[in-house]
Amino acid sequence: MSLPPTDLLQRFGVSAPELVAETARAKVWRVRRGSGAWAALKYYPAGHMGNEASGLDYLERCEGAVAVRVFERSADAVLMEWLEGPSLGDLARAKGAEAADHGVTDVAARLCATRISGAGLLPVSTVMSPLRDASFTSPEAQDAQGVARACLDQLQCGVGVDVALHGDLHHDNIIQTAQGLRAFDAKGLVGPRAYELANAFRHPRGCRAHAADPQVIRRRAMMWGRVAGCTAREQLHWAIAKLLLSMLWSGQEALDDRMLLRHMLRVAKSGLQI
Structure with a gap:
C-alpha cells in the first residue's frame, strides 16, 4: 500500500494513513488527527497543486459553510475534513x-x-x-x-x-x-x-x-x-x-x-x- 512521505505526516500532525484515492496528479489518504478524528490528506507529488489551488482558496473562504472544511495546507498538500456518506x-x-x-x-x-x-x-x-x-x-x-x-x-x-x-x-x-x-x-x-x-x-x-x-x-x-x-x-x-x-x-x-x-x-x- 502506498504511504505518504514521513515528513508529510509529521508536518500535519496526523497518523494511521489509509490510501483511498490516487490520480496522476494527487494521492488522498484517510488519516487520524491528534484528536483521533478522521481527516483527508491530499498530496501532490509534483510539489504544487496546479489549477486546484484556486478551488482550495474558495473552500477556505467558505469556512465550512455547506462545504468541506480545510484545516491546513502547504504548497504540495492539504488537510481537510473527512466527509462520510453517500454523494x-x-x-x-x-x-x-x-x-x-x-x-x-x-x-x-x-x-x-x-x-x-x-x-x-x-x-x-x-x-x-x-x-x-x-x-x-x-x-x-x-x-x-x-x-x-x-x-x-x-x-x-x-x-x-x-x-x-x-x-x-x-x-x-x-x-x-x-x-x-x-x-x-x-x-x-x-x-x-x-x-x-x-x-x-x-x-x-x-x-x-x-x-x-x-x-x-x-x-x-x-x-x-x-x-x-x-x-x-x-x-x-x-x-x-x-x-x-x-x-x-x-x-x-x-x-x-x-x-x-x-x-x-x-x-x-x-x-x-x-
Missing part, C-alpha cells in the same frame, strides 16, 4: 434523481447566500475562452455555438455581477453527511452566478435519461435560475455553453452529449422565459 449522485443512482436535484438546489442556494471574496479566483471568462475559436462537426454542437458565443460576449462586456463560485457544483461533488449536505472538489472561479449550476445539467453520472428529459431540463432551468437570480432561459443558455465546453475538453462529440444538447436547445427555443 447525491450515489443517492440519485440508487433512489432516483429528482430528490437529488433538490439537494443540489439547496446547497447552491446556501453557498450563494454566503459572502465569499472572489479576489484571485480563476475567471469564468478564462475557462470558457477556448470556445471562441472552437470548431465542431455535429449539427447540435454547431447550433449551440451561437448560444455559447452570446455567453462569451456577456463575459467580455462585463454584463452582470461577478461572484465567487464553487465552479463545479453537481450531484457527485456533494455528500450527504450526518451533519447535512457538504460540497467538495471546488474549482474556485469568479463569474456570473448562472455558471454555478451549469455543469449540473448533465449530471448525475449514470442518469443521462433523467438529464435529457425535456421536463427535467425545464424544471431545472426554472429552479436553478431562481437560485442564480436569472431567467430560466438564461440559466439554460449557460448550461448549453458549459456542455459544449465539456465536449471540447473531451475531444469528442459523443452521441449521448449530442442528444442532451439537442434536448436542451429545443427547450431553450420553446419560449422558456420564467
Whole structure:
C-alpha cells in the first residue's frame, strides 16, 4: 500500500494513513488527527497543486459553510475534513434523481447566500475562452455555438455581477453527511452566478435519461435560475455553453452529449422565459 512521505505526516500532525484515492496528479489518504478524528490528506507529488489551488482558496473562504472544511495546507498538500456518506449522485443512482436535484438546489442556494471574496479566483471568462475559436462537426454542437458565443460576449462586456463560485457544483461533488449536505472538489472561479449550476445539467453520472428529459431540463432551468437570480432561459443558455465546453475538453462529440444538447436547445427555443 502506498504511504505518504514521513515528513508529510509529521508536518500535519496526523497518523494511521489509509490510501483511498490516487490520480496522476494527487494521492488522498484517510488519516487520524491528534484528536483521533478522521481527516483527508491530499498530496501532490509534483510539489504544487496546479489549477486546484484556486478551488482550495474558495473552500477556505467558505469556512465550512455547506462545504468541506480545510484545516491546513502547504504548497504540495492539504488537510481537510473527512466527509462520510453517500454523494447525491450515489443517492440519485440508487433512489432516483429528482430528490437529488433538490439537494443540489439547496446547497447552491446556501453557498450563494454566503459572502465569499472572489479576489484571485480563476475567471469564468478564462475557462470558457477556448470556445471562441472552437470548431465542431455535429449539427447540435454547431447550433449551440451561437448560444455559447452570446455567453462569451456577456463575459467580455462585463454584463452582470461577478461572484465567487464553487465552479463545479453537481450531484457527485456533494455528500450527504450526518451533519447535512457538504460540497467538495471546488474549482474556485469568479463569474456570473448562472455558471454555478451549469455543469449540473448533465449530471448525475449514470442518469443521462433523467438529464435529457425535456421536463427535467425545464424544471431545472426554472429552479436553478431562481437560485442564480436569472431567467430560466438564461440559466439554460449557460448550461448549453458549459456542455459544449465539456465536449471540447473531451475531444469528442459523443452521441449521448449530442442528444442532451439537442434536448436542451429545443427547450431553450420553446419560449422558456420564467
